[in-house]
Amino acid sequence: MPRFAANLSMMFTEAPFLDRFALAARAGFKAVEFLFPYEHPAAEIAKRLADNGLRQVLFNLPPGDWARGERGLAALPDRRGEFREALARALDYAAALSCPRLHVMAGLRPEGVPHDTLLATFAANLDRAAEECAKAGVKPVIEPINHRDIPGYFLNTTDQAAAIIRALGPERIGMQFDLYHCQVTEGDLVRRVERHLPLIAHMQVADTPGRNEPGTGEVNWPFVFRRIDELGYRGWIGCEYRPAGETTAGLGWFAPYRNET
Ligand SMILES: O=C(O)C(=O)[C@H](O)CO
């Protein structure tokens, strides 16, 4: 059976961030992910994880100035110093939270910079991230993101991510396969999971088109989850969706998977 992690940036937003850990555990989750921990001391988050018997399975490197629209630094040639600092900061948190995966966001394509320059920067930064992360027992992951949610994002398709991962070594870098982005951009979910399975180190889910919980949109999730399981994926699937109503009221879809650890 697939194992689901609650995404605490999107779920349980009825409560302040630090109180969401208890709500996730009460709803039956054994693991959590979120976008960014940096507004809170790592020790405080570690305590919430321990108090509630939860594992932290993923979070993101600092993405630059999120409030001003930045969405990562890794492909940006004039931000390499800042990328190194972001990596170090994320690794400090990962150590404190015993987190095995870090999402390295590529960033938005700056106007006038050739694609090859961005790709070379992304590869060089990922190479460095892989080296530093390996020392800490962490695997960095990259995620193709659709054009509608983040227009101008550098990394859009699973094939593009796969080519970068193969060039750098799948044992060093993984794919964060977000089924929601894949359905928006590419579709053919099960075939794409089959194609990229050896590279996939983390998954995420939301239904399309609304980015709400599974069962609110157009995808046959029981079939997709069953095939993912049959294919042998044993990693986590982060519930990176905006609940259509109150979070707990929308967890009916999760009932068959609640006991997976
Ligand atoms: O948007 C997503 O799907 C993500 O997973 C990123 O971490 C945040 O943009």
Ligand SMILES: [Mg+2]
């Ligand atoms: Mg995602």
